[in-house]
Amino acid sequence: MNDQTISGDGAPEHGELGDAEFAEFMELAREEGFDPEEIEGALDEAGHGPLPVLAVIGRPNVGKSTLVNRIIGRREAVVEDRPGVTRDRVTYEAEWSGRRFKVVDTGGWEQDVLGIDASVAAQAEYAVEAADGVVFVVDATVGATDTDEAVVRLLRRAGKPVVLCANKVDGPSREADAAYLWSLGLGEPHPVSALHGRGTGDMLDEVLRALPEAPAQTFGTAPGGPRRIALIGRPNVGKSSLLNKVAHEERVVVDETAGTTRDPVDELVELGGRTWKFVDTAGIRRRVHLQAGADYYASLRTAAALEKAEVAVVLIDVSEEISSQDLRIVSMAVESGRALVLAFNKWDTLDDERRFYLEREIEKDLGQVRWAPRVNVSARTGRHMEKLVPAIDTALAGWESRVPTGKLNSFLGELVASHPHPVRGGKQPRVLFGTQAGTKPPRFVLFASGFLEAGYRRFIERRLREEFGFEGSPIQLSVRVREKRGRKK
Known part of the structure; x- marks a missing residue:
C-alpha cells in the first residue's frame, strides 16, 4: 500500500474509534479490497502519539549540523567549518526504517558563552530535558575533552537514553580513535562520518532502539485541570x-x-x-x-x-x-x-x-x-x-471535535459524487471511504483508489470545515491508496 500523508499524530488503539465504529469501518475496508492489517496500521499511524524527540548535542564544531542533515536526508541545518553558525530552524522531522521522529539540532556548548545564562549546564539540561533520547556527538579525532566530561555528568543525571556518536571517523584507520571514547562511560561509541555517511545507518538503528515508539502525551492536563x-x-x-x-x-x-x-x-x-x-x-x-x-x-x-x-x-x-x-x-x-x-x-x-x-x-x-x-x-x-x-x-x-464514521462517509460520498477528482492520465482516483482516527487535533484517514492531488486534498479539508466546523483547530489528513490487485471475494 502506498502512503500519501499530509500529517498524522496522537491516539490510542484503532485511532480513537470505539469497538462498534471500528467494526463498521473494517467492513467498509473489506468491501473495497483493503487488507485488514494494513487498515489497522494506517489507523494506528494516524492516531499515534506525538513523535519522539531526539536531541543532537555536543561541543561546537564536532559535526552536529552535518549529522542532522545526514539524518533528515537533506541540507537544512546550516553547516560551516567554524563554531557558532547562524541557522533558522532547530527542529526537523526525520524517518528511518519506517519510523518517524523529530530531531533537535542544538547549539554548541562552551563554558559561559555570555557569562550569564548560556553556560554549558543550562543549555545541556534544557536540550536533554525536552528530548526522549540523545545523540551525543564527540569529535573522535580530538578525543574526550573536559567539556565532554561535563556533558556526560549532565546526561547521567537526566537518565535519558544516550547514543554515543564518535564523529569524523572517515575510514578504518580512525576506528581506534573511536575506541578511546569508551572511557566516557556511555557504552559503545558508534564510529561515524557524518560528512560521508559512513556508519550512520548502524547508529540510527541504535537510535530507534533507544527512542520510545511514542512518548506519553505532553499537552493537556488531568480531567478538570486548568x-x-x-x-x-x-x-x-x-x-x-x-x-x-x-x-x-x-x-x-x-x-x-x-x-x-x-x-x-x-x-x-x-x-x-x-x-x-x-x-x-x-x-x-x-x-x-x-x-x-x-x-x-x-x-x-x-x-x-x-x-x-x-x-x-x-x-x-x-x-x-x-x-x-x-x-x-x-x-x-x-x-x-x-x-x-x-x-x-x-x-x-x-x-x-x-x-x-x-x-x-x-x-x-x-x-x-x-x-x-x-x-x-x-x-x-x-x-x-x-x-x-x-x-x-x-x-x-x-480541537476536540469528532465526526462519527457513518456521518463522515455520507458526507464523503456526496462530495465525491458532486465534485469528483480531476482525470489525470486517463485515470480518475476516488475517495472510497474514511474515518476520523483521532482528536486534539482532528485527524482523518481517507482511503482512495489512486493518488489524490494536493489541491483536491485541500478542497476536501475546506469542505470538511464548511460541513463540520473545526473552528480554531488545524486538521491533519492522511490518504491511503489501495494497491493494484484484484478485489477480494
Missing part, C-alpha cells in the same frame, strides 16, 4: 503585557527591550470565571545566532511550551506590517497541532489608514488560517480582553 495556553509571538509584541493584564497584576517583567523573557513562565490566571494556565514564552526571533545562546535556547523553550500547551495564542503587533517572522510563528503553532487563536495586539494604536492596509495584509498573508478565531486587543489598556476566553473556548471545541 487548560494550558501558550502565548507566543516575536519579541516585544506584548506577550508579557498581555499576561499581566489578564492576571490583573505584574506577574512578569515588562520592558521596552525586546527579549526580556527568557524562560516560559507558567501562571495560573482567573479569567472569565475560570482558572487557566498561561505560559508566557520568550519571543521567537527570525534568525537565532548560536553565540547568542540565551536567545537560541529561548526559541527551543518556546517550542517546548507549545508541546505542553493545548491552545496557542499568537500575538501580532498591528502597529507594524505583518512580517515573515509572524507567519513563521503561526506556521509553528499549526504544525504543532495545537488549537489556534490570533490576537492582534496594540489595536488602540490603529488609525484608519493602518487599519485599511492591515485588513489586506491579513487577507493576503493569513488566508491559510482564516479558520482561527481572531480577537483585536490592547494589552496596555485591556481593550477587548473579555473576548479572549470565548475565542479560546471556540478553538478548544474545534
Whole structure:
C-alpha cells in the first residue's frame, strides 16, 4: 500500500474509534479490497502519539549540523567549518526504517558563552530535558575533552537514553580513535562520518532502539485541570503585557527591550470565571545566532511550551506590517497541532489608514488560517480582553471535535459524487471511504483508489470545515491508496 500523508499524530488503539465504529469501518475496508492489517496500521499511524524527540548535542564544531542533515536526508541545518553558525530552524522531522521522529539540532556548548545564562549546564539540561533520547556527538579525532566530561555528568543525571556518536571517523584507520571514547562511560561509541555517511545507518538503528515508539502525551492536563495556553509571538509584541493584564497584576517583567523573557513562565490566571494556565514564552526571533545562546535556547523553550500547551495564542503587533517572522510563528503553532487563536495586539494604536492596509495584509498573508478565531486587543489598556476566553473556548471545541464514521462517509460520498477528482492520465482516483482516527487535533484517514492531488486534498479539508466546523483547530489528513490487485471475494 502506498502512503500519501499530509500529517498524522496522537491516539490510542484503532485511532480513537470505539469497538462498534471500528467494526463498521473494517467492513467498509473489506468491501473495497483493503487488507485488514494494513487498515489497522494506517489507523494506528494516524492516531499515534506525538513523535519522539531526539536531541543532537555536543561541543561546537564536532559535526552536529552535518549529522542532522545526514539524518533528515537533506541540507537544512546550516553547516560551516567554524563554531557558532547562524541557522533558522532547530527542529526537523526525520524517518528511518519506517519510523518517524523529530530531531533537535542544538547549539554548541562552551563554558559561559555570555557569562550569564548560556553556560554549558543550562543549555545541556534544557536540550536533554525536552528530548526522549540523545545523540551525543564527540569529535573522535580530538578525543574526550573536559567539556565532554561535563556533558556526560549532565546526561547521567537526566537518565535519558544516550547514543554515543564518535564523529569524523572517515575510514578504518580512525576506528581506534573511536575506541578511546569508551572511557566516557556511555557504552559503545558508534564510529561515524557524518560528512560521508559512513556508519550512520548502524547508529540510527541504535537510535530507534533507544527512542520510545511514542512518548506519553505532553499537552493537556488531568480531567478538570486548568487548560494550558501558550502565548507566543516575536519579541516585544506584548506577550508579557498581555499576561499581566489578564492576571490583573505584574506577574512578569515588562520592558521596552525586546527579549526580556527568557524562560516560559507558567501562571495560573482567573479569567472569565475560570482558572487557566498561561505560559508566557520568550519571543521567537527570525534568525537565532548560536553565540547568542540565551536567545537560541529561548526559541527551543518556546517550542517546548507549545508541546505542553493545548491552545496557542499568537500575538501580532498591528502597529507594524505583518512580517515573515509572524507567519513563521503561526506556521509553528499549526504544525504543532495545537488549537489556534490570533490576537492582534496594540489595536488602540490603529488609525484608519493602518487599519485599511492591515485588513489586506491579513487577507493576503493569513488566508491559510482564516479558520482561527481572531480577537483585536490592547494589552496596555485591556481593550477587548473579555473576548479572549470565548475565542479560546471556540478553538478548544474545534480541537476536540469528532465526526462519527457513518456521518463522515455520507458526507464523503456526496462530495465525491458532486465534485469528483480531476482525470489525470486517463485515470480518475476516488475517495472510497474514511474515518476520523483521532482528536486534539482532528485527524482523518481517507482511503482512495489512486493518488489524490494536493489541491483536491485541500478542497476536501475546506469542505470538511464548511460541513463540520473545526473552528480554531488545524486538521491533519492522511490518504491511503489501495494497491493494484484484484478485489477480494
